[in-house]
Each structure stands twice: as structure tokens, then as C-alpha cells.
Amino acid sequence: MKDPLAVRRRLEAVDYLADDGMAMAVFLALELGKPLLLEGEPGVGKTAAAKALARALDTTLIRLQCYEGLTPGEALYEWNYQRQLLAIRLAEARHASLTDADLFAVEFLQERPILRAVRHPGPVPPVLLIDEIDRADDEFEALLFEFLGESGITIPELGTFTATTPPVVVLTSNRSRDLHDALRRRCLYHWIEFPEPGRATEIVRRAVPGATERLIGTATAFVGDVRALGLDKAPGMAEAIDWVAALSVLGAADLAADDVVRTIGAIAKTPDDRAAVAAALAAHQERPA
Ligand SMILES: Nc1ncnc2c1ncn2[C@@H]1O[C@H](COP(=O)(O)OP(=O)(O)O)[C@@H](O)[C@H]1O
Ligand SMILES: [Mg+2]
Numbered sequence: 001m002k003d004p005l006a007v008r009r010r011l012e013a014v015d016y017l018a019d020d021g022m023a024m025a026v027f028l029a030l031e032l033g034k035p036l037l038l039e040g041e042p043g044v045g046k047t048a049a050a051k052a053l054a055r056a057l058d059t060t061l062i063r064l065q066c067y068e069g070l071t072p073g074e075a076l077y078e079w080n081y082q083r084q085l086l087a088i089r090l091a092e093a094r095h096a097s098l099t100d101a102d103l104f105a106v107e108f109l110q111e112r113p114i115l116r117a118v119r120h121p122g123p124v125p126p127v128l129l130i131d132e133i134d135r136a137d138d139e140f141e142a143l144l145f146e147f148l149g150e151s152g153i154t155i156p157e158l159g160t161f162t163a164t165t166p167p168v169v170v171l172t173s174n175r176s177r178d179l180h181d182a183l184r185r186r187c188l189y190h191w192i193e194f195p196e197p198g199r200a201t202e203i204v205r206r207a208v209p210g211a212t213e214r215l216i217g218t219a220t221a222f223v224g225d226v227r228a229l230g231l232d233k234a235p236g237m238a239e240a241i242d243w244v245a246a247l248s249v250l251g252a253a254d255l256a257a258d259d260v261v262r263t264i265g266a267i268a269k270t271p272d273d274r275a276a277v278a279a280a281l282a283a284h285q286e287r288p289a
Pocket of ligand 1: 015016017040041043044047236
């Protein structure tokens with residue numbers, strides 16, 4: 001992709017609508033071969049961006065979902081103990097013996113997402129999504145430094161594996177905690193804002209093609225307003241899409257009908273939020289159309 005505009009068009013062709021900042025960030029990440037760290041509130045399209053990028057590049061998406069307690073064995077690689085044991089038994093049966101080098105060989109290595117990305121045969125580099133890195137324990141980040149800086153992994157028993165076709169790496173964070181400076185330094189950075197009304201409407205339109213224009217416009221604008229209420233869980237684009245899909249299934253043409261309030265579980269996810277959104281909806285319904 002020759003410039004940010006080309007990135008934008010290719011993403012749009014797979015139904016991901018990027019703004020200028022996002023298109024530039026992706027362009028530079030591809031051009032410089034650097035990991036891209038995307039931060040933003042839940043539901044602003046961070047995960048979707050990585051998935052769309054894989055589709056736009058017509059390549060494999062390798063995904064590592066982070067969580068508390070994520071171990072190196074789940075993220076990088078693991079030794080396949082069962083196969084090693086089996087090999088030992090077989091050797092014993094043949095009265096042969098195995099050395100450490102026999103047992104800690106590539107054939108006994110179990111690839112996890114990061115090693116899989118490093119060893120990807122190409123020719124097109126895969127997209128590696130390291131999703132919600134802020135959920136992993138902060139020591140986990142340190143494990144990524146070598147990989148992020150050099151597209152390589154050192155396995156003590158085997159040496160260093162360096163990617164022949166370095167993966168396109170996208171990390172995301174919901175900012176539930178701050179990340180190490182050392183991690184940030186190895187990445188390009190982009191903060192994703194909730195899309196402005198025009199783009200939000202277009203995103204919903206593409207996701208719920210059956211909904212009427214009026215429903216899409218009013219519901220998406222309402223979700224935008226609701227985000228300003230300071231809720232516990234501000235609705236993201238996923239919620240806006242779910243809500244419009246729900247209303248559309250129920251045959252609603254806009255937000256005027258009484259029973260619309262029964263669908264707000266799609267955008268309000270706690271009792272307090274539900275009350276706040278119901279009040280906002282009532283006020284909205286009282287406004288002259
Ligand atoms: N710019 C965008 N273009 C297309 N769809 C989007 C965009 N932003 C968000 N979405 C939609 O919103 C949903 C939620 O986004 P997601 O990537 O899961 O958010 P995050 O990972 O930031 O929490 C996605 O499934 C996608 O359908
Ligand atoms: Mg996500």
C-alpha cells in the first residue's frame with residue numbers, strides 16, 4: 001500500500017472505516033516494519049482494526065488474547081512433554097539413549113501464537129494481534145521486548161529464531177493500566193477515538209444492512225449522546241451495532257415507540273447505566289421530531 005490513502009481504501013474495502021490518523025499509523029507501521037500499539041476505550045474498533053488489516057493484506061491472522069495469568073507457555077512456545085516421554089520410551093525399548101539435544105529439538109516444540117508468527121513461512125507476512133495486553137500481568141510485557149524489537153525469540157535449548165518474513169504486529173490496550181515505557185518505545189502508537197457521527201453511522205450501516213436509514217441515524221446519534229453521560233460502561237460501536245440490529249429485528253423505524261426502552265440492554269450494561277439511558281431515552285422521545 002503506497003500511501004495512507006491506499007491503506008484507508010483497502011481497509012474500507014473490507015468494511016473497516018479508518019480516519020486519517022489511523023490510516024497514517026497503519027501505513028507507517030507497515031512501511032517501517034514496527035509494531036503498532038492501539039489504545040482506546042472498549043468498543044472503538046481496536047480488535048476489528050487488526051482483523052481488517054489481515055483481510056486487507058489477504059493474509060493469516062494469528063491472535064493472542066491476553067488475560068491475567070497468561071504464561072509464556074501459552075504465548076510463546078512450550079515443550080511437548082508427552083511426545084518427549086514417548087520418544088524416551090521408544091528409545092528405551094530399542095536400547096538406545098537420547099541426549100538433551102535429541103529431546104529439545106524443534107520437533108518437540110509446540111508453537112504458541114508468537115513463535116508461530118516468527119516461524120511463519122511467508123511469503124506474505126501474517127498479522128499478529130496481541131489483544132488487550134493490559135489484561136496480562138505487567139511482567140508479561142517484558143517477555144515481549146525481544147520479539148517486538150527484533151522479531152525474534154530466543155529459546156535457551158535451541159538458540160534464536162528470527163522471522164524471515166517479520167509479522168505485522170498489532171497490540172491493543174483498553175488502558176485498564178499503564179504499559180511499560182520499554183514496550184511503548186518499541187511500538188508506534190495510535191489512540192483511537194470513538195468515530196465521529198458520520199463514520200459511526202456508516203459503520204452501523206455496513207454492519208446492519210437491513211436497518212432503515214432513519215433508524216441507523218437516530219440510534220447511532222443517540223448512542224453518541226449517551227457516551228457523554230459518564231456511564232460505568234460507555235457503549236462502543238459493538239453496542240451501537242447490536243442495538244440497531246435488535247431494533248431492526250423488532251421492526252422499529254426510529255426511537256419513538258414505547259417498547260424501544262425494552263431493548264436498551266444492548267447499550268446499557270449495569271443497573272445504574274440502564275436507569276441513566278432510560279431517562280435519556282425518555283427525554284429524547286419527548287423532543288419534537
Ligand atoms: N472503524 C470501524 N470500522 C468498522 N467497524 C468498526 C469500526 N470501529 C468499530 N467497529 C465495529 O465495532 C465492533 C467493536 O469493535 P472492537 O474492535 O471489538 O472494539 P475494541 O477492540 O476497541 O474493544 C467491531 O466488531 C466492529 O464491527
Ligand atoms: Mg477488542
